[in-house]
Amino acid sequence: MSISDLHWGQLALGLLILVIPLYILWKFKTDLISKTLIAVARMILQLVFVGYYLEYLFKYDNPWVNLAWIFVMVLVADFATLDRSELKRKKGLFISVFAATFIGLLLIDFFFLQFIIQLPNIMEAQYLIPITGMILGNCLRGNIIGINDFYYNLTQHQERYCFFLASGATKKEALFPFFRTALKKSINPTLASMATIGLVSLPGMMTGQMLSGSSPLIAIKYQIMIMLAIFSGTLLCVYWGILFSQRFVFDIQDNFDKSILKENK
Amino acid sequence: MTLQFSNLGFTYQKQASPIIQNFYLTVEKGDIIAIKGASGTGKTTLFRLLLGFEKWSVGNITFHGKTLQNETLEQFRNQTTWLPQDLDLGEGSLEEVFYFPFNFKNNKAKKPSQSDAEIVFDFLGLKEISWNAEFRSLSTGQRQRVGIALCHFLDKDILLLDEPTSALDAVSKEKVKELLFHKNKIILSATHDSWWLDQCTKIVEL
Numbered sequence: 001m002s003i004s005d006l007h008w009g010q011l012a013l014g015l016l017i018l019v020i021p022l023y024i025l026w027k028f029k030t031d032l033i034s035k036t037l038i039a040v041a042r043m044i045l046q047l048v049f050v051g052y053y054l055e056y057l058f059k060y061d062n063p064w065v066n067l068a069w070i071f072v073m074v075l076v077a078d079f080a081t082l083d084r085s086e087l088k089r090k091k092g093l094f095i096s097v098f099a100a101t102f103i104g105l106l107l108i109d110f111f112f113l114q115f116i117i118q119l120p121n122i123m124e125a126q127y128l129i130p131i132t133g134m135i136l137g138n139c140l141r142g143n144i145i146g147i148n149d150f151y152y153n154l155t156q157h158q159e160r161y162c163f164f165l166a167s168g169a170t171k172k173e174a175l176f177p178f179f180r181t182a183l184k185k186s187i188n189p190t191l192a193s194m195a196t197i198g199l200v201s202l203p204g205m206m207t208g209q210m211l212s213g214s215s216p217l218i219a220i221k222y223q224i225m226i227m228l229a230i231f232s233g234t235l236l237c238v239y240w241g242i243l244f245s246q247r248f249v250f251d252i253q254d255n256f257d258k259s260i261l262k263e264n265k
Numbered sequence: 266m267t268l269q270f271s272n273l274g275f276t277y278q279k280q281a282s283p284i285i286q287n288f289y290l291t292v293e294k295g296d297i298i299a300i301k302g303a304s305g306t307g308k309t310t311l312f313r314l315l316l317g318f319e320k321w322s323v324g325n326i327t328f329h330g331k332t333l334q335n336e337t338l339e340q341f342r343n344q345t346t347w348l349p350q351d352l353d354l355g356e357g358s359l360e361e362v363f364y365f366p367f368n369f370k371n372n373k374a375k376k377p378s379q380s381d382a383e384i385v386f387d388f389l390g391l392k393e394i395s396w397n398a399e400f401r402s403l404s405t406g407q408r409q410r411v412g413i414a415l416c417h418f419l420d421k422d423i424l425l426l427d428e429p430t431s432a433l434d435a436v437s438k439e440k441v442k443e444l445l446f447h448k449n450k451i452i453l454s455a456t457h458d459s460w461w462l463d464q465c466t467k468i469v470e471l
Contacts, residue, residue: 161350162313164365164366166425169366253335
């Protein structure tokens with residue numbers, strides 16, 4: 001069984017379905033028509049670019065080029081994390097989030113590709129790039145929620161942090177509750193999706209595999225593996241992201257430097 | 266155990282005039298000192314300077330003759346309990362938040378049993394509060410009394426109390442005095458309360 005390819009013309013025809021949502025958006029004067037058109041155009045352009053690029057990447061399949069591509073993906077995710085959070089783009093924070101995500105991803109990739117799938121070459125683009133992309137997308141969401149929550153809470157409840165310090169806590173001990181809340185919040189969406197997966201929705205990767213001819217039984221095995229990778233990867237990246245960034249946001253007396261927040265929140 | 270403020274001055278960023286100026290004070294073991302002054306005169310700021318949460322602009326604070334910074338500050342924080350005016354111990358049940366400070370390495374040995382804690386809670390009029398009650402749902406006065414119980418059990422050499430009786434009735438105030446006033450401690454309190462002022466050995470006006 002193999003997948004039937006779509007012609008570009010068929011795909012263009014598929015765009016016609018947008019008439020329905022656009023009509024609803026127009027009828028209710030939502031002011032979202034242009035935003036929708038821009039989002040659709042961006043989605044198509046980005047995917048076309050990635051499609052051609054990955055086609056080349058898969059054919060060439062050079063480990064260094066693959067690694068460089070992951071580097072670029074993490075770099076873009078790093079910018080997105082800081083831009084969508086309340087944190088300023090400070091060098092220390094940027095490097096911390098980058099290092100946490102990059103090392104975390106490679107560790108999870110290595111575990112699954114080497115020990116679980118047992119690939120002869122773990123740098124093989126066909127496996128490395130899509131799996132890394134899936135984990136990274138979720139790490140990005142986890143990082144935005146977790147890192148943001150940690151520093152936002154610390155700013156909002158600075159008196160609590162100070163109280164703990166003034167009651168004999170080390171910085172690590174005083175930050176413990178803030179860590180706990182941030183980790184819980186960052187992992188909640190993944191936990192919720194794991195609890196309903198297969199019942200409420202069929203995940204994208206599994207659907208893609210089945211469409212391209214895989215048996216559903218093979219597809220679910222990969223899906224279980226990817227969910228485990230996403231869960232572990234997200235938690236690890238958020239944990240390290242907060243841990244590494246701490247070095248740059250406290251002074252020698254363990255006081256929190258609020259100037260890392262945008263508009264001095 | 267001596268704490269010394271010499272010519273202390275502090276100005277907040279974006280403020281033209283200093284909130285604390287030319288402040289001198291020597292505090293010895295056994296002193297029970299009230300810092301008196303209208304709102305906004307720098308009473309809480311003085312505690313924040315002592316605890317290293319703000320850096321003074323002029324003068325010096327010394328503890329055992331050494332400037333209160335780095336290792337000396339760490340040592341000072343380990344010997345202190347600070348009770349802010351509105352105690353925020355975070356989310357969770359009374360049991361979770363009350364016992365949290367006893368998880369710190371420095372305080373582990375002082376962790377009270379639940380029955381010991383209940384005796385003090387009863388003494389402070391907190392008998393009706395369940396351990397499962399959400400800490401944040403307690404009234405300001407109840408939270409203040411939980412803070413007093415924490416100060417009692419943490420049993421540090423130095424107590425910094427910010428308006429410790431602001432939400433307490435006369436009976437509770439007497440009990441707080443009974444629980445916290447010990448001869449071998451330093452007690453520094455910021456207060457407006459005339460009854461509390463009468464209990465202190467020294468009054469300093471800001």
